[in-house]
Amino acid sequence: MDKRWVIKEKGDTAVVRQLAGALKISEALANLMVQRNITTPEEALAFFEPDLGYLHDPFMMKDMNIAVERISTAIKKNEKILVYGDYDVDGTTAVALMYSFLKEQYSSVEYYIPDRYKEGYGVSFLGIDFAFQNNCKVMITLDCGIKAVEKVKYARSKGIDVIVCDHHYPGEEIPKAVAVLDPKQPGCNYPYKELSGCGVGFKLVHAYSRVHGIPFGNIAGYLDLVAVSIASDIVPLTGENRVLAYFGLKQLNEAPRTGLKEIIREAEVCRALTVEDVVFKIGPRINAAGRMEAGSKAVELLISSDARLATGISKEINNFNIERRNVDRSITTEAMRMISEDQRTVNAKTTVLFNPTWKKGVIGIVASRLIETYYRPTV
Structure with a gap:
């Protein structure tokens, strides 16, 4: 199936030119900012130079x-x-x-x-x-x-x-x-x-x-x-x-607090953390506790100030994440096989699959993978 790109409309020409002139930047860059709903010099400053003074009462x-x-x-x-x-x-x-x-x-x-x-x-x-x-x-x-x-x-x-x-x-x-x-x-x-x-x-x-x-x-x-x-x-x-x-x-x-420090260590991030690292390496580990066993384990880790205790819990949570990945992979493979073997689902407008043995905490991730593959609503 071909991908359909959704291209944002160009920003309002007058606003783009005004912003470009005020910031002394190219109209191409100003257009990107307007497409992100950044339309004034003040909003641009807040975007590029965050300050705690911008927090609301x-x-x-x-x-x-x-x-x-x-x-x-x-x-x-x-x-x-x-x-x-x-x-x-x-x-x-x-x-x-x-x-x-x-x-x-x-x-x-x-x-x-x-x-x-x-x-x-x-x-x-x-x-x-x-x-x-x-x-x-x-x-x-x-x-x-x-x-x-x-x-x-x-x-x-x-x-x-x-x-x-x-x-x-x-x-x-x-x-x-x-x-x-x-x-x-x-x-x-x-x-x-x-x-x-x-x-x-x-x-x-x-x-x-x-x-x-x-x-x-x-x-x-x-x-x-x-x-x-x-x-x-x-x-x-x-x-x-x-x-x-x-x-x-x-x-x-x-x-970082003790618990997060241990998660970062388990994730083997040896450079300055980025938002992408948090999304793909830190977040999934914290989430794994609730997906595979108990979310209270994540809280126990995040509130801990005891390095030894935090190390033990972070290892346990890391193991949950490894288990989560394995279960995710297994269910995804089985779900794709079910689709490919049933002609009714191959060309369907939606995907509806069921297996009573699938782990509830992981099927949402699997559904997202199927959407990425088949580009249709999935349950």
Whole structure:
């Protein structure tokens, strides 16, 4: 099958010429920038020279003041807080960030990552039961929760206040949580809509720090986690994401946290890390824990400050990644054989395949490979 290239339309001629003149660059380069929606000298400066000063005020996000107030009250009243997140890279980095930060302020904090195979994606009833059984009064959901209307209702019935931190589009109904932080929700005027789940979590940490007089320098060390989430979740490298990724990548190269340092060593990256390295070498290793066994292993590694413990966990996670690659390869080969041997699927408009023995945590990757091969929707 021939590839069909999708060529972006040229930028508006007047805007291109104006930008080229202002920056004293060629119109060809200015056109590339306009095609990336960079249309002013100020936007160009922010793109090429990221600065922490370009970060938006976290309190511009809807419900941010309520979320900070509820966490502050929980700490003041000595209420236990549960940090809950998805099992992928964005979720586990977000949990590691929030848990580590809160632990520096307060001891009564736990975290929970749902089991992909037993609980599925997002907030689970089992997770809420865990919070209730462990006497947690506040539950912070990261990279999930924006569609968990019934789960949040269930948590409320158990006396648990939920703070949702998500970056996905909401459904028709917003959960009746004590606070919902999601730049994509209706009525949220936060100027940048493309944050990762970990990025939304970082904005909450930033807001709490401002209220309680914690210097930004004290939380800047978490940007390595934010950078890993941005690269691995494939959110746009524009606006705030570009700033957070730039300084997070700097942190990864100069002073990564213990767990990430061990993953980098296992990945055998012996030069300055790039975003591409994070996407193809760091992210898949963190993801492998949730795909093959338990995402909580990834959090355990990311929050560890013990080099010996981190070394052991990173080796275990690296083995998960090797297993994931082998299973991926095996299922892909079998899926392609199934297509080639069934004339109905060879020339079909879509691909639908099933095998009850295929591992749930890997079939999404296999489906992506089949799309790359056959250029059609695949289930």
